[in-house]
Structure formats: C-alpha cells, structure tokens
Amino acid sequence: MSESSTRLLQLVNFFFLALALLAVYYYAYRLRLELKQSDALRRESELYRDLFNATTEGVFQFDPEGRFTVINRAGAKLMGYDSPEAVLEAGVNVRSVITDRRERRRIRVLMATDGRVQNHFVAVSVPKADVRYVSLTLHRKRNADGTDGVYEGLFHDVTRRVALEEELWNYSDNLEKAVRQKTDEILNLERRKLHLEKLAAVGQTVAAFTHELRNPLSSIKMGVSTLLKRAKLDAGDRRVLELAGLEGQRLERLLKDVLDFARPQELRLIVQDLRPILERAADQLECQFRDRGASLERDIGRDLPAVAVDPERMMQVLQNLLLNALQAVRPVGGRVRLASVLLPDGETVRIEVTDNGEGIQPADLPQVFEPFFSRKSGGTGLGLTVVQKIVEAHRGRVRVTSRPMDGTAVQVELPAERTTQRGS
Ligand SMILES: Nc1ncnc2c1ncn2[C@@H]1O[C@H](COP(=O)(O)OP(=O)(O)O)[C@@H](O)[C@H]1O
Numbered sequence: 291m292s293e294s295s296t297r298l299l300q301l302v303n304f305f306f307l308a309l310a311l312l313a314v315y316y317y318a319y320r321l322r323l324e325l326k327q328s329d330a331l332r333r334e335s336e337l338y339r340d341l342f343n344a345t346t347e348g349v350f351q352f353d354p355e356g357r358f359t360v361i362n363r364a365g366a367k368l369m370g371y372d373s374p375e376a377v378l379e380a381g382v383n384v385r386s387v388i389t390d391r392r393e394r395r396r397i398r399v400l401m402a403t404d405g406r407v408q409n410h411f412v413a414v415s416v417p418k419a420d421v422r423y424v425s426l427t428l429h430r431k432r433n434a435d436g437t438d439g440v441y442e443g444l445f446h447d448v449t450r451r452v453a454l455e456e457e458l459w460n461y462s463d464n465l466e467k468a469v470r471q472k473t474d475e476i477l478n479l480e481r482r483k484l485h486l487e488k489l490a491a492v493g494q495t496v497a498a499f500t501h502e503l504r505n506p507l508s509s510i511k512m513g514v515s516t517l518l519k520r521a522k523l524d525a526g527d528r529r530v531l532e533l534a535g536l537e538g539q540r541l542e543r544l545l546k547d548v549l550d551f552a553r554p555q556e557l558r559l560i561v562q563d564l565r566p567i568l569e570r571a572a573d574q575l576e577c578q579f580r581d582r583g584a585s586l587e588r589d590i591g592r593d594l595p596a597v598a599v600d601p602e603r604m605m606q607v608l609q610n611l612l613l614n615a616l617q618a619v620r621p622v623g624g625r626v627r628l629a630s631v632l633l634p635d636g637e638t639v640r641i642e643v644t645d646n647g648e649g650i651q652p653a654d655l656p657q658v659f660e661p662f663f664s665r666k667s668g669g670t671g672l673g674l675t676v677v678q679k680i681v682e683a684h685r686g687r688v689r690v691t692s693r694p695m696d697g698t699a700v701q702v703e704l705p706a707e708r709t710t711q712r713g714s
C-alpha cells in the first residue's frame with residue numbers, strides 16, 4: 291500500500307468517526323429536548339389535574355347517551371356523591387340528575403337554537419337531599435372527523451341565590467299588596483272624613499232650622515185640636531181640620547227624624563245590661579203591633595255581658611228597626627222577632643230584628659242607609675241612617691240582609707264590655 295493510499299484511508303476513517311460522533315451528539319441532544327418537553331408536559335398535566343379537582347365549579351363530560359364519563363370532585367359533591375369514582379362506577383345518567391322532563395326539553399331547545407347553554411338555572415335532584423338549583427353551562431364537542439362528540443360543561447350551586455330571590459320577590463310582592471291596601475284605606479278614610487264633614491255642616495244648619503220649626507208647629511197643632519174640641523163645625527169643615535191635624539203629626543215626625551239625623555252624636559254611655567232596653571223598646575211598640583194584627587216575638591239572651599250604651603239613643607235604634615219591620619209585614623200573619631245573643635268570640639253582642647215582610651229589592655239594598663232613601667209614601671228615609679250613625683258612634687256595626695217576598699234581618703253588633711273580675 292502506497293503512502294498516499296494509507297493517508298486516504300486514514301482520512302476516510304476520520305471522516306466516518308466524526309460523522310458517528312456527530313450523530314451521537316445529535317441523538318443525545320434530541321433525547322434531552324424530548325425529556326425536557328415531557329417534563330413540562332407532565333408538570334402541565336399535573337397543574338390541570340390539580341385545578342380540575344380543586345375548583346369549586348363542577349366540571350363534567352357525558353356521552354351522547356347521557357352517561358357521565360368525566361366528573362371532578364366538586365361536580366360529584368354537587369350531585370350528592372362522595373367521589374368522582376362513585377359517579378362513574380354507578381354509571382350515573384344526566385336524566386337521573388335533571389329529572390324534570392320540561393327542564394330537559396328546555397335545555398335541548400337551547401342547544402338546538404344557540405348551540406350551547408350558558409348560565410342556565412336548572413333544578414337537580416340530589417340523592418337524600420332537597421332539590422338543588424345549579425347554574426349550568428354546556429356545549430357539545432366535535433370529533434376530529436366533524437361528527438358530534440361528547441357533551442362537556444360546568445355547573446355551580448345557586449340554591450341559596452334562588453331561595454333569596456324568591457324571598458325577595460315574595461317580600462316585594464307582599465309589600466306592594468300592603469302599600470296598595472293602605473292607600474285604599476287612606477283614600478276611603480279621606481272620602482269618609484269629607485262625607486262626615488259635609489254631613490256635620492249640613493246637620494248644624496238643619497238642626498237649628500228644624501228646632502225653630504218645632505214651636506210654631508206645636509202651636510198650630512194645639513190650635514187645631516182646640517178648634518176640633520170646641521168649635522161647632524159642619525162635617526166638611528171638621529174633616530178639613532182633622533186632615534190638618536194628621537198632616538201636623540206627620541210633619542212633627544219628619545222634624546223629629548231630621549233632628550235625630552242632624553243631632554251631633556254625643557253619647558252618654560253607661561255600662562249596663564242590654565235586656566231592659568230591649569224589653570222596653572218591645573213594650574213600647576207592642577200596642578202598634580197588636581193594632582196591626584202582627585206578632586212581636588222576643589228572644590232575648592239571658593247571659594248577655596254588659597255593654598256601654600247611651601240608653602236613649604239605643605232605644606231610638608230599636609224603635610226605628612221595629613217600626614220598619616212592622617211597616618214591612620202584612621197585617622195578617624206578619625211576624626217580627628227581636629233577638630239578642632253573645633257571639634262565639636265572647637266580645638260581641640248581636641241584636642237582631644227579623645221580619646217575614648216584603649223584603650228589599652237587591653238593587654235597593656246598598657242604598658237603605660243613605661239619607662232620604664225611602665220606598666214608603668210619607669217615609670223620610672232617615673230611620674236607617676240614624677240607626678247606622680248611632681251604632682257606629684257606639685263602635686258597633688249594622689248589617690241588613692234581605693230577600694224580596696221572604697223577609698229582612700237587621701243585625702246590630704256592639705262590643706261587649708270586658709269584665710275585669712275573673713271567674714265572676
Ligand atoms: N224591615 C224592612 N223590610 C223591608 N224594607 C225595609 C226594611 N227596613 C228598611 N227597609 C227599606 O229601607 C228604606 C229606608 O228605611 P228608613 O231609613 O227607615 O226610611 P223610611 O222607613 O222612612 O222609609 C225603606 O223605605 C224600605 O224600603
């Protein structure tokens with residue numbers, strides 16, 4: 291071998307050696323690079339796993355059949371399971387979590403229209419617990435080949451918020467109702483106050499006026515009766531004077547009603563048994579009932595508690611009611627009943643005047659307490675107005691129920707006095 295060829299061989303050898311060395315270095319470099327990358331990957335995946343399990347948000351995946359394939363700790367807890375493994379092993383299906391069919395349909399509709407569900411409040415059934423509300427965010431993944439894949443999403447508990455919102459809603463609803471009711475009450479009071487003020491103003495004038503009329507009227511009446519007794523009159527003149535006397539009586543009744551109506555309600559209250567007042571009112575009208583051939587029945591409770599009443603005014607109430615009843619019944623077979631009882635509340639005494647008379651037309655019923663409302667020829671329409679005024683001044687109330695052709699019942703309810711002595 292020539293020297294030159296030996297050198298060439300050495301050169302080639304060296305070249306291959308260098309090449310092999312280079313390859314080794316390159317390989318080592320790649321290996322280190324991959325090692326580094328896989329280290330970063332491992333750290334990254336660890337980070338994601340920690341996040342996945344530490345977040346309070348439920349994270350999940352379920353397959354197209356609805357079976358959960360991935361769930362984190364928070365998700366499992368929210369669904370009422372001890373661990374993610376428990377959910378996966380039990381093969382829990384989303385249908386057994388969202389049990390309400392309408393809710394599932396709503397979610398399907400949202401998925402179909404928007405392609406996803408975002409922060410949608412939905413009720414979930416939790417084993418061994420009450421219904422829980424969650425805010426759900428859901429979308430569907432696409433497979434590499436473009437077909438639809440699994441569902442994945444997030445959810446968190448909003449039960450407390452839903453309850454608070456409901457509470458708030460109820461509260462504001464109640465508040466609104468209370469405000470409306472109070473406003474109505476105030477408006478009614480205002481209206482009533484105005485009404486009373488007007489009545490009081492009219493009342494004062496009328497009272498003064500009526501009072502002035504009384505004296506000349508009694509002079510006229512006296513003159514008429516004197517003439518009737520003493521004068522020698524032919525039958526025609528006598529009839530004229532008698533008529534004048536009757537009209538005078540009617541006018542006197544009218545004046546009395548108007549005066550009662552206009553009189554200010556200053557009561558002289560006496561705490562007393564109601565029975566004597568009831569009996570006396572019935573006694574006074576007994577005669578008129580007999581004259582008309584009607585019966586007056588009494589059913590006055592024995593054990594009534596005492597009531598604070600102005601006896602004179604209460605007599606007036608009873609007389610007005612009994613007279614109305616008498617005027618409403620037929621002469622024959624007319625029956626009127628005066629009754630009184632203590633109501634079961636133990637705090638109210640009810641006086642009731644019932645008759646089997648002509649009754650009141652339903653259309654008239656709301657008007658019977660109005661001043662000057664009357665269906666009688668010669669009626670003043672002030673009787674019931676005065677009754678109501680007196681009863682309300684006693685902190686009581688009066689109610690009329692009636693059926694045409696059947697009869698009428700008027701109930702007066704008065705607050706009983708509380709007895710201070712126990713057991714007596
Ligand atoms: N017991 C009753 N039965 C039938 N109608 C009644 C009775 N009480 C009251 N009414 C009706 O109510 C109206 C008003 O009664 P009231 O105020 O006493 O006035 P008046 O007796 O002067 O008509 C009467 O005209 C009558 O139509």
Ligand SMILES: [Mg+2]
Nearest residue numbers: 610614673674
């Ligand atoms: Mg009357």
